Amino acid sequence: MANLSAEQSNVEVRMAQQAGQEAGRTGIYLSPMAQRRADFSDACASLFARLDLADSADVAASLMARAQPDLLIIDLDRFEPSIDLDALADLVARRAGAPVLLLCPFAGVAWLPALMASGPLRYAVTPLDGAALRTMVETTLAQPGAPTCDAAGLRALLDLRTRVQAALDDAEDAHTLAESLCAALCAWPGVLHAGLFLLREGNDLQLVAQQGPDGLLLGALLQRTDRLLQAPLRHAFPGLLAAAGGTAALIEAPEQPGEPALADGLLAHGVAMALGVPIPADGPGAPRGALSLLFDAPRAFSLDEWNTLADVARLAAFGLRLAAIGQENEHLLVRLTYISTMDALTGVANRRHGEELLDKEIKRARRYRVPLALLAFDIDRFKAVNDTYGYPVGDVALRTVADTARAVLRASDVLVRSGGEEFHIIAPHTSAIDGLRMAEKVRVAIEQAQIPGCDHVTVSLGVAQLGEQESGDSLTQRTDAALARAKRAGRNCVELAMQ
Incomplete structure (x- = not known):
């Protein structure tokens, strides 16, 4: 059976190679890592009549200047947004709508909306094994269009913004705001569970609100609800990654972070995908916290959806700041009342x-x-x-x-x-x-x-x-x-x- 399976696999590879060569498809794979270039070539070279491997954006741009490939694949692992964003965005813009596939690390999906703004593209979250990577490349070659929102999707985004704004308008304090935000996010189609993490004094990240099925509790999945920056899963769960690192994190399959216990817990509750979106701080420094969204099915986000999620996070930050100002005003009023009515020396009425x-x-x-x-x-x-x-x-x-x-x-x-x-x-x-x-x-x-x-x-x-x-x-x-x-x-x- 093993020999038969290997023979069948070799046949499929030869057939794909023949199809790629017959179609005359060309591709450019860009990665600064030699091992990643070699792995991609082993997995996907047979899909192309010609596959060029580039180790920098300049090399990829030079190759594209000679001839535009049928597919540009950019592996974002080890690229730095602060250094490489402009060069990579220029590559996407040069494609003028031709197929682009981004391979994005699950802890760095902030790349996606930034590069989507330069032109249409498809993306996949890594790590991916060779078979999954090959399938994604084949899908992109067959269906090169970028993720878009239809009329129903746009209405859903508008409804989400409206519900979030209503949550801000009706919130009496930070706790009620957090609960209302989670309820608003859970009403977005596909969201199974929503949670909100906030950074407290003393660098203590806490789960302050969550909405979802009764049995799906983040505290049980993460094995704690406070001091989450020290949690064992802080490198794997997107909500914690976003709160700690200040950038969005996305896993398209529960097993991607390499934590079997977390994957089993998510799968047991029907979670197919998890997203963490940072709530920005008032100024420079660590984020205020993060929004956590768990989905019942994988999906590819459009640029409109990424932008809406970023807007929701900004609105959450604004609402939390207003709640904090309100609490500070209450404390100041209590203090002012005390000062105006009590004797400072003895603490009795003046x-x-x-x-x-x-x-x-x-x-x-x-x-x-x-x-x-x-x-x-x-x-x-x-x-x-x-x-x-x-x-x-x-x-x-x-x-x-x-x-x-x-x-x-x-x-x-x-x-x-x-x-x-x-x-x-x-x-x-x-x-x-x-x-x-x-x-x-x-x-x-x-x-x-x-x-x-x-x-x-x-x-x-x-x-x-x-x-x-x-x-x-x-x-x-x-x-x-x-x-x-x-x-x-x-x-x-x-x-x-x-x-």
């Missing part, structure tokens, strides 16, 4: 915010007919603390007093620094008697508190309950008057305000 809160609590107490108490206290002989121990110790004393008072208050009570060493406590649902008990707890706690840099401090307190028709200013004045009486009574004591 005087202005305290006055606003007191007015609100007075309205609530009147509406629901519940008692409201206001307490005032200040640190006894605080000037002596500053004079004796210095202002840094005085600041420590203020913070300690505030922290100690907050520790004994209820969650509904509000501590306010009204100025210098003076504080107020707004105590909802509190009568005068309960206010006296609260004041005594505060006094004892502060008297017992340890203050680094000095021994102890004490406080004097005044307590008042809101009258039926009383204003906030009047309540504050009565509370402060009670505090003054506590000072005159010898300090470190509590006084109840008079009606």
